Amino acid sequence: MxxxxxxxxxxxxxxxxxxxxxxxxxxxxxxxxxxxxxxxxxxxxxxxxxxxxxxxxxxxxxxxxxxxxxxxxxxxxxxxxxxxxxxxxxxxxxxxxxxxxxxxxxxxxxxxxxxxxxxxxxxxxxxxxxxxxxxxxxxxxxxxxxxxxxxxGTVGSIALQGVRQGESRLGEVALVIGLGLIGQLVAQLLTASGVRVIGADPDPARCELAERLGAAACGDPGSAAVESAVAELTGGHGVDQVYLAAGGGSNQPVELAARLSRDRGRVVDIGKCRLDLPWNAYYEKELDVRFSRSYGPGRYxxxxxxxxxxxxxxxxxxxxxxxxxxxxxxxxxxxxxxxxxxxxxxxxxxxxxxxxxxxxxxxxxxxxxxxYPEPAAEAGEAEAPAVVAVPAVRRGGTVSAPARSPRGAVRLAFVGAGNYATSMLLPHLTRRDGVELSTVVTTTALSAANAQRKFGFAQATTDLDAVLGDPSIDAVFVVTRHSSHADLTRRALLAGKAVFVEKPLALTGDELAGVLAAVEESGNDRLQVGFNRRFAPLLREARKRFGTRTGPASLRYLVNAGRLDHGSWYLQQGTEGSRFAGEGGHFIDTASWLLGADPVSVYALTTPGNEDLQVVLGYPGGSTATLSYVTTGPAGFPKETLDLVADGRALRLDDFVRASVHGPERWVSSRLPKARDKGQHAELAAFVRAVRGGGPMPVPLESLVATTAATLAVQASLAGGAPVTLAGAR
Structure with missing residues (x-):
């Protein structure tokens, strides 16, 4: 189309x-x-x-x-x-x-x-x-x-919402400044409501059109004609409402509104004009300034x-x-x-x-x-508690590693092409030898076309079934909204594909069980979740310098997550899960990798009135990890800082920019400024190697499941107000 x-x-x-x-x-x-x-x-x-x-x-x-x-x-x-x-x-x-x-x-x-x-x-x-x-x-x-x-209909709704904000009444007089499309509709709606309308616009043709459609008088905003009409229709008191439907960088509309409004009149901003309100003029008349938000309640x-x-x-x-x-x-x-x-x-x-x-x-x-032209043919069909169990991983079937030619390029399909996929994943894959970007699938046509143009996908489509049924595709990347991850992963596994799914793997225990049921049914365990931080070069070097640990460790991880913009889909907790459910797996996986084990208990506390969380993870052998996930921190403070202490040594990571190890031998990373590398490049390289060679996936499936179960247990702990034991954890 x-x-x-x-x-x-x-x-x-x-x-x-x-x-x-x-x-x-x-x-x-x-x-x-x-x-x-x-x-x-x-x-x-x-x-x-x-x-x-x-x-x-x-x-x-x-x-x-x-x-x-x-x-x-x-x-x-x-x-x-x-x-x-x-x-x-x-x-x-x-x-x-x-x-x-x-x-x-x-x-x-x-x-x-x-x-x-x-x-x-x-x-x-x-x-x-x-x-x-x-x-x-x-x-x-x-x-x-x-x-x-x-x-x-839409522009009419914008005009209608503006009129509703003005609370016009029969017999009143209104001034509409700006007689473009919205202004013309506002003038007609007011006239239909029994309000006499005066229009102001520098275009004589638009003034004539508004008068022909019912306005009492119209003229240039700078002319005496508009002021004379206001004086005549209001007995010199001024208009009851002013509707700002003009654009541009001039402050003339808001100044004219103050001059021609009556005492305690209403000024409604519908367009996008300059709003440097002259304080004295608005104060002396005690003008009521209102904004009209697009089509009405529900917008945004x-x-x-x-x-x-x-x-x-x-x-x-x-x-x-x-x-x-x-x-x-x-x-x-x-x-x-x-x-x-x-x-x-x-x-x-x-x-x-x-x-x-x-x-x-x-x-x-x-x-x-x-x-629009008439369709040439019919459109095709479109796709229509106190104890949390860690599901056991059972591999059945016979498709542990889908067969492929070791010499051919690894053919990848992307399901989803949003901001993370296009900024943090695809740039690494387009430059990689032995990788072919086969197909991108999105529900919105334009995002697929954009990804195809920018990254060189051979095909762009909205038909997921066609991708899953294509035997030439080796691996599927699931980079969609959180609520769809588990189902798309399950379907791709059943289709025999290797799967890279961004975190989270699942938002509920049932979703996680469904993914593992697909592994058992198909025998296909070729799964990687986008827990990239364990692949970050700086953190891996710091872990190597820290050396082998013998006694229990204490780990502290501060995540300064910050506030989300209004309208972010991360706020849609009813469908997309809590913010921590979507992001927390990153930090639990990093802690577990550093400690070399999966958590066996979870205890979570929240700060009343916001999303700040304190999560304490217990590990075998007495090690603990405390995650502080805060949304109320200052914007300029680093996002992630981590400290690991054990055996008389300490490891510190400062936001993937600098790291150090203190102990018998001290090591400090380069002080030269470097870009933050949170491991996506190395993670993708490891995934592609595993797909090409048929070897083990970069992170064991049992670890992915344990991290997901621990992330889900945070909500269970908050609900019960007590620690949660992860039954079945290794």
């Missing part, structure tokens, strides 16, 4: 061939009929992409701050790879469309295949022939409403948008989806008219040229629609 994409580094726009997205549970697969270009938001993004690197940095100081923090935490080389990987990738455009449901995922019962739906979201309602859209970001189109009008909440958890109507009357349905209803009943706003309808195949004309000013438009 085709999709409009842009490379943010170069500014290149393209109509790219990408795989068809899979139809996941909780959503629907939609074939686009019409999609709407947001001439404000999208053209701003297109313009930013054409800037120099310095210009991009100046336009996004929030992202610059994140880069600076990443440098402090991960070092310059890793940060550079991460940033350039994001910049030099195709990103999607679009967020408002209407289409026909082609396939319905599990858990959807209010729409069916063949229904016409309006869709929202800058990750789901894209300018693409097919999109997977979650339940709460699409709604049925009322009978009789044309798709070209229903495609306005992954539990609402991705998991389909609706808000009770008694508590939240107008959610994103209800706003979307409401605006479509207003369109169907003729209370809002979008036909006069449509300046141009372009064929989807002409998308790149259409954006160029808009950017260059050759095409002056309020709203532009893409019209």
């Amino acid at each position: 085709k999709q409009v994409v842009q490379n943010y580094k170069s500014g290149e726009l393209a109509l790219l061939d990408v795989p068809v997205p899979g139809c996941k549970p909780g959503g629907v697969l939609v074939r686009s009929v019409c999609s709407l270009i947001s001439t404000g938001t999208e053209l701003m993004k297109v313009s930013e992409a054409g800037m120099s690197m310095l210009g991009k940095a100046r336009s996004r100081p929030d992202q610059v701050a994140k880069v600076v923090q990443s440098v402090a935490t991960n070092g310059v080389p890793a940060t550079y790879r991460k940033v350039m990987g994001k910049l030099d990738s195709y990103t999607p455009l679009g967020y408002s469309l209407c289409g026909v449901v082609e396939q319905v995922g599990a858990g959807i019962d209010d729409v069916k295949a063949g229904d016409l739906v309006a869709c929202a979201g800058n990750e789901h309602a894209l300018h693409a022939e097919l999109n997977w859209v979650p339940k709460n970001l699409c709604t049925p189109v009322p009978d009789g409403l044309a798709p070209r009008y229903a495609a306005f 909440d992954p539990e609402y948008e991705l998991e389909g958890r609706d808000y009770p109507i008694g508590h939240v009357r107008w959610t994103e989806r209800r706003n979307l349905a409401c605006f479509l209803d207003l369109l169907a009943r003729g209370r809002v008219d979008v036909e006069p706003l449509i300046s141009h309808v372009a064929e989807f195949d002409d998308a790149v040229e259409t954006y160029r004309r808009l950017k260059d000013g050759d095409l002056k438009a309020v709203a532009v629609l893409f019209r």
Whole structure:
């Protein structure tokens, strides 16, 4: 299928061939009929992409701050790879469309295949022939409403949410500053609510259009006409509400809002304009400044948008989806008219040229629609306690090491191509002799196409079954969200593939048991979990310098994990497990490797009100490891520090930058600054060697299972408030 994409580094726009997205549970697969270009938001993004690197940095100081923090935490080389990987990738455009449901995922019962739906979201309602859209970001189109009008649903919801924030009442007077697409819709919605509207925009054509659609008067923001209209309609008191629907770097809109508002009026920011509020003017009138967050309640909440958890109507009357349905209803009943706003309808195949004309000013438009071709053929089917037992590893079957030619290249498939895969794994594999990147599989078409372009995969697809059924593929990398790791690992093992799965291996005991059942059924134990720190060269050298241990050891591991950004999927504990369940295995594995044993007990305590954890692990022979996993530490402090003390010797690791050993002989690593190497390169090399030669996997399966069971036991200890014995641990 085709999709409009842009490379943010170069500014290149393209109509790219990408795989068809899979139809996941909780959503629907939609074939686009019409999609709407947001001439404000999208053209701003297109313009930013054409800037120099310095210009991009100046336009996004929030992202610059994140880069600076990443440098402090991960070092310059890793940060550079991460940033350039994001910049030099195709990103999607679009967020408002209407289409026909082609396939319905599990858990959807209010729409069916063949229904016409309006869709929202800058990750789901894209300018693409097919999109997977979650339940709460699409709604049925009322009978009789044309798709070209229903495609306005998302931008209409943005305007509607802004009007709701203004709490307009019958008979009031409102000023709308900025009469682009959103401003025109705000003006119509206010007029339909019985509010008299005055518009302000420097474009005479837009002013004339707003008046034709019901505004009482419109004019240039700097002209006397707007002030005269406000004085006449309000008796000199000023408008009741001001809606800022303008963009750009001028502070004129907020200054005009203060001058023309009544005492204790309301100012609602809908667009993205400069907001240097003149303090005296806003203070003297005690103006109520409000922000309108996109389509309404639910926006940026992954539990609402991705998991389909609706808000009770008694508590939240107008959610994103209800706003979307409401605006479509207003369109169907003729209370809002979008036909006069449509300046141009372009064929989807002409998308790149259409954006160029808009950017260059050759095409002056309020709203532009893409019209999609009829499908040539039917779309193909898409994929649809106190004691914790450590599961015993039983190997059955006859496929301990899948047969392969020792001389041929190891052919790899990646399931998932997110940030970690593209910044920390694939760069090491693309430069490795004897490795062939065969296929990348993702549920979103564009991420697969990006990975194929950047890393040289022979194929990109959304069809996992085709990969698992391909006998030429030697190993499968599972680099997806945590909730899918165990099932994908199980399926790949049953298909006879060697498997590299990022941590965690499993989020529950049942998931872990399912993986081991697949090992027993197939006899395929070719499994590696991405516990990379035991492969870090600096830590391995320090362990070698420390020497053989004879007595019990004490290990302390401080992990300054830091806070997560709002909206991070790591916060989706209902589906993705706790943050420690996802990441803690790294540190337990490192401790176990240093101590040369698997843990036999786990005791965990948490700090009330946050996710800080203290985990004490007991080991055979009396050794202990204390993990302090904290989210409340300072951003500039090192992420990982470790101390190991035993037999009159001490080993110290400072964030994989420096290490030392103190004892009869002292050893200190080089003081020259080096990039942090947390072992991914060596880990991948060991995995590829094992796959090529059929030898043992880099980490014994029993150790992977023990680490996973200990990670899961942390939650059991927290729930019971007592230590947990790992029954069956070696």
